[in-house]
Amino acid sequence: MAVEAEGNHAPEILTNLPGVGVGSGEALEPPPNTFITRAEDVIDYCVNYGRKYSLWPMPFATACCGIELMAVGASRFDIARFGAEVMRFSPRQCDLLIVAGRVVMKMLPVLQRIWLQMPEPKWCISMGACASTGGIFDTYAVVQGVDRFIPVDAYIPGCPPRPEQILRSILDLQGKIQRGGSLNGTALPEMVAYEKSLEAKRHALAAGKTTLERGDEERYGYRLPGGQAQIGGGESL
Amino acid sequence: MTATANRSDTIDKHAATLADLEKHFGSGVFTCSNFLDQTRIHVSADRAFEILARLKNSLGFSMLVELGGVDYLGYPQRSRPRYEIVYIVLNLDTTERLIVRATLADHPSPEIASVVPLWPGANWMEREVYDMYGIRFIGHPDLRRILMPEEFTAFPLRKDYPLRGRGERHNFTRIARSDS
Ligand code: SF4
Numbered sequence: 001m002a003v004e005a006e007g008n009h010a011p012e013i014l015t016n017l018p019g020v021g022v023g024s025g026e027a028l029e030p031p032p033n034t035f036i037t038r039a040e041d042v043i044d045y046c047v048n049y050g051r052k053y054s055l056w057p058m059p060f061a062t063a064c065c066g067i068e069l070m071a072v073g074a075s076r077f078d079i080a081r082f083g084a085e086v087m088r089f090s091p092r093q094c095d096l097l098i099v100a101g102r103v104v105m106k107m108l109p110v111l112q113r114i115w116l117q118m119p120e121p122k123w124c125i126s127m128g129a130c131a132s133t134g135g136i137f138d139t140y141a142v143v144q145g146v147d148r149f150i151p152v153d154a155y156i157p158g159c160p161p162r163p164e165q166i167l168r169s170i171l172d173l174q175g176k177i178q179r180g181g182s183l184n185g186t187a188l189p190e191m192v193a194y195e196k197s198l199e200a201k202r203h204a205l206a207a208g209k210t211t212l213e214r215g216d217e218e219r220y221g222y223r224l225p226g227g228q229a230q231i232g233g234g235e236s237l
Numbered sequence: 238m239t240a241t242a243n244r245s246d247t248i249d250k251h252a253a254t255l256a257d258l259e260k261h262f263g264s265g266v267f268t269c270s271n272f273l274d275q276t277r278i279h280v281s282a283d284r285a286f287e288i289l290a291r292l293k294n295s296l297g298f299s300m301l302v303e304l305g306g307v308d309y310l311g312y313p314q315r316s317r318p319r320y321e322i323v324y325i326v327l328n329l330d331t332t333e334r335l336i337v338r339a340t341l342a343d344h345p346s347p348e349i350a351s352v353v354p355l356w357p358g359a360n361w362m363e364r365e366v367y368d369m370y371g372i373r374f375i376g377h378p379d380l381r382r383i384l385m386p387e388e389f390t391a392f393p394l395r396k397d398y399p400l401r402g403r404g405e406r407h408n409f410t411r412i413a414r415s416d417s
Contacts, residue, residue, distance in 0.1 A: 104406075105405060105408075105409075106386045108409055109409070112412055115412060138401060139402070140391075140393050140398070140399070140402025140403075140405065140406060141393070141402070141405075143406055143407070144406070148407060148411065149409050149410070149411050150412050151412070
């Protein structure tokens, strides 16, 4: 690294966020509010401004929601007004994954792979009831919400959502992008913290008392973690 | 009483076909029934192939319109065995359409002869029935799952399989933002 090659300088602070620095893994004190830091703020602001108005969506349209997504791209609603019209069908060119439709268990590994192939920084919108919760398709093959397996930044309710809702979610995401993120950060730092807290919550639930849904899973013969698989629970078939 | 005695059609366009089958196989191999103007031939799984071969090779039923499976577990007032394979065959010259229903007893891995040698188009339909019900088609050239992933172990359309599955749909690793 250039900083280390020139001598043993103290790590140079490149962002104004606590704990994010170059050349050190430890948490650093937030730097004093100097001119440099404010200049970084300006740079971050500009970078975020550029990012939020040049989203390149990857349309992962697996069902009827995809049709509504096409309407958003067409002239009446015109997603180009918000700078997100450059739909690309290779994840390597995109930074916004729009999951539009049901995802079944055979498709989920593909979705995860697509997410991993997208370069940072990247965001994800879960569009419609199906992508967000499984919708009415509460069956053995349909994943009950893609947010169980990939990070999601914005959810759109509806079946299918109106195009205006999709535009609204793009605007919300733009606000989110403007608030977080920095020139050198690869993702949104505020979201890393949020993800961690979610993760902790998930484990706390699994280890502690069971939620209503988990009780339901048992009733329908799920394989609970570490438990026995049951056929049909106590239901009479 | 012949196998065709309980049929009530006045103009019976299946008469010649059924007479031929009866002459060829004798009574007791199959029975007939009528439902919504459709004539069904009920036969046990081990004799189904012979009947279908006769229909295809001698009686001109050159097209297999549909091949599907049914699980009748717990069906009210059911006297026949648990599984049925339904073949719908069509004679393209006379437009005569017959339904053949082969019954299979309850077994973890029921078996029936494949009809791919008769109608190559049965290939994927039999794979689907295998995928959903676990019924093995003996003599099928490529009996693999067609809809569910290869690593899936259950047969989801069996009636004793819970609608929401046994947790297979959520048996994946979670990718957090810090991993990607
Ligand atoms: S939410 Fe409604 S419109 Fe969207 S994929 Fe599901 S069923 Fe289709």
